[in-house]
Amino acid sequence: MQMRRRIVQALLGASMLAAAGPALAEPITLRALMEDVPETQIIEKLLPEFTKETGIKVEFEKIGYGDMHDKLVAQLVSPESYYNVLEVDFLWAGEFPAAGWLEDLKPYVEKSGFDLKPIIPSMLDLLGATKESLPILPMYNYSMGLIYRTDLLSDPKIKADFKAKTGKDLAPPATLADYVALSKYFKASGGDLVGAAMQGQRGDPNAMEFSNYLFSSGGAYLDAGRKVVLNSPEGLTALKLYADNIQNGAQQGALSATLDDTMRLMCAGKTFSMVTYWWMLPQLDNAEKCPSVAGKLALSVMPGGHGESGGWGWGIPKNTSDESKAAAWKFIEWVQSKKISVARALEGHAPVRSDVYTDEAVLKKYPFYKTALDVVASGKSFPIFAYSAQYEDVLGTQLSLAGGGQAKPEDALKAAADGLTQLMNK
Numbered sequence: 001m002q003m004r005r006r007i008v009q010a011l012l013g014a015s016m017l018a019a020a021g022p023a024l025a026e027p028i029t030l031r032a033l034m035e036d037v038p039e040t041q042i043i044e045k046l047l048p049e050f051t052k053e054t055g056i057k058v059e060f061e062k063i064g065y066g067d068m069h070d071k072l073v074a075q076l077v078s079p080e081s082y083y084n085v086l087e088v089d090f091l092w093a094g095e096f097p098a099a100g101w102l103e104d105l106k107p108y109v110e111k112s113g114f115d116l117k118p119i120i121p122s123m124l125d126l127l128g129a130t131k132e133s134l135p136i137l138p139m140y141n142y143s144m145g146l147i148y149r150t151d152l153l154s155d156p157k158i159k160a161d162f163k164a165k166t167g168k169d170l171a172p173p174a175t176l177a178d179y180v181a182l183s184k185y186f187k188a189s190g191g192d193l194v195g196a197a198m199q200g201q202r203g204d205p206n207a208m209e210f211s212n213y214l215f216s217s218g219g220a221y222l223d224a225g226r227k228v229v230l231n232s233p234e235g236l237t238a239l240k241l242y243a244d245n246i247q248n249g250a251q252q253g254a255l256s257a258t259l260d261d262t263m264r265l266m267c268a269g270k271t272f273s274m275v276t277y278w279w280m281l282p283q284l285d286n287a288e289k290c291p292s293v294a295g296k297l298a299l300s301v302m303p304g305g306h307g308e309s310g311g312w313g314w315g316i317p318k319n320t321s322d323e324s325k326a327a328a329w330k331f332i333e334w335v336q337s338k339k340i341s342v343a344r345a346l347e348g349h350a351p352v353r354s355d356v357y358t359d360e361a362v363l364k365k366y367p368f369y370k371t372a373l374d375v376v377a378s379g380k381s382f383p384i385f386a387y388s389a390q391y392e393d394v395l396g397t398q399l400s401l402a403g404g405g406q407a408k409p410e411d412a413l414k415a416a417a418d419g420l421t422q423l424m425n426k
Contacts (some may be wrong), residue, residue: 011352028327029057032085033072035312036062037259038283039140041349043335050334056327058085064132064258065204069389070311076101076317077424085328086315088136090381091388093128096315097135098386103316108329110165116339126381127313136313136330138352140279143309143379144212144302145371147281148172148178148273149265151296152186161189173303176216179273180241183249188274195249197262197274200403202396205258208308210399211277211382213238216304217409221383221420228424231417239402239409246403255404269363270295275302278375282348299371309379311352387423394419 008197031243034040040062047058061083063071069092077083088096096102109116117125123138152158153170162170162185173179183195199205214220219234229235246254251265265271266284267294278299285286301307314332316325334340342351345362350372356362357373383391398416401407407415 008368009034019088024346027055027057028324028385029059029364030085030324030327030331031059031061031083032087033083034060034062035068035089038279039312039344039350041342041351045347046335046340046343051092053334054330056330058331076319077105079319079320080321081317084317084324085331086317088127088313088315089196090310090312091392092404093126093136093313094385094388097128097133101318102109102135103325105137105282105316105332106132107327108316108333110318112329112333113338114333119354120352120354120376122309122376123311123352126309126311126384128384135317138337139308139312139314140350141311141352141376142277142279142288143311143372143376144208144275144307144352145238145278145375146173146273146300146302146307147278147284147297148277148300149271149293149296150298152272158189166220172300175337176213176238176241176302176304178289179303180245180249180321183245183273185209187249192270194251194265194271195273196245196251197255197257197265197271198250199257199259199262199276200250200255200398200400201258202393204392204396206399206403207382207392208310208394209275210238210242211308211380214241215306215380216302217307218304219242222378226419226424228417230420231414235413235417236409239413241401243402243405243409247405255400266290275307277350279348280374281368287305294415299368299375301371301375306378307375309376309381316343332359360364383420383424383426387426391423393418394423 001210034270040060044060044151072083072086075083098112111115119138123141127136128254144361149309153172154199173182186193186195199209214235217238217239218232219230219232221228221230223229251271262274262276263280266274267290281297281299284290285294285297338353341349341356342350342359342362345351345356346365351357357369362369382388395416398407398412402412
């Protein structure tokens with residue numbers, strides 16, 4: 001009898017432990033390397049909601065863009081990646097899938113029933129989606145436009161002075177040449193105001209900014225047949241105007257400035273304008289953070305009709321466990337759902353879902369999202385191929401030389417075009 005009682009107690013104890021197993025199991029933790037920008041901060045605030053719903057923890061490691069690529073690649077070529085959910089820039093959308101580092105998300109979409117229809121098609125195309133595979137699911141876009149000071153354009157004294165000096169009426173610029181002339185006017189007017197806050201640091205900052213000048217001038221990097229056409233009359237016009245503005249319209253030290261530097265300058269009310277990502281407007285139009293300019297800003301498509309368009313997406317690395325892959329997909333479909341996308345948009349998110357741009361609550365808070373959709377729709381892309389990131393450095397070097405007056409625009413443009421041809425042929 002005593003032996004039988006001990007056996008029953010042991011069986012009961014084992015069954016209780018088995019029942020308690022899932023509750024006592026260590027929760028899954030997703031780790032992501034994220035660019036330290038407002039979009040990341042917006043999502044980070046919502047993470048406790050995801051953990052509450054799923055029990056899955058999410059940790060963001062935030063760093064500057066310039067260090068992200070190399071840090072990610074080091075993990076993706078290792079036996080097991082420390083980061084088990086990925087934030088992938090569109091510039092890596094050629095490289096990462098080609099290297100075989102990413103899971104195909106199409107089976108996850110089909111199994112979970114996630115609806116791709118609201119995702120803006122151009123964003124899917126930008127990040128390498130095909131009928132056969134989905135390596136990256138769009139996260140947010142960073143199409144670029146012009147943010148400028150409306151109070152300066154409506155100031156009677158400035159309007160009279162501009163008319164006297166130029167013979168023209170002061171108005172938002174209609175062409176890129178108009179914009180550079182206006183930028184130079186404000187800097188030449190004296191005081192501590194400049195015409196343009198420019199991010200001229202070599203590499204991603206100046207490559208992205210210059211792309212707006214190129215597209216606004218009617219130029220392109222590649223034609224429809226993927227032939228390099230950068231070295232063109234339109235390209236030369238763009239580079240000359242870019243160099244002119246960085247030398248005569250921008251802030252001191254513009255050649256080494258980053259996005260953060262330009263944001264601080266605009267927030268402080270020290271510049272008329274900045275060519276930047278459209279979703280910076282809600283960050284700047286904030287009376288608590290930027291009282292000097294809040295309520296005095298407007299967004300427009302780049303003068304000339306086209307700006308640079310880019311985007312980030314979510315990926316899942318192949319070199320992680322099946323359990324973490326499943327958890328990563330659960331997070332991705334949650335964060336890109338309409339509910340969470342709207343919540344993000346109300347904080348200034350740049351949606352990749354068309355239904356968010358037309359959401360009543362979003363438009364009530366941010367009426368300029370109507371213009372933002374135009375910015376996204378008219379945007380053109382930097383060349384996407386396996387060496388896009390390397391080309392940023394090639395192009396950025398030539399832009400720095402031309403912007404600093406160390407190279408003639410004609411020579412810098414030819415070198416930039418030759419560098420693109422060489423990398424495209426690798």
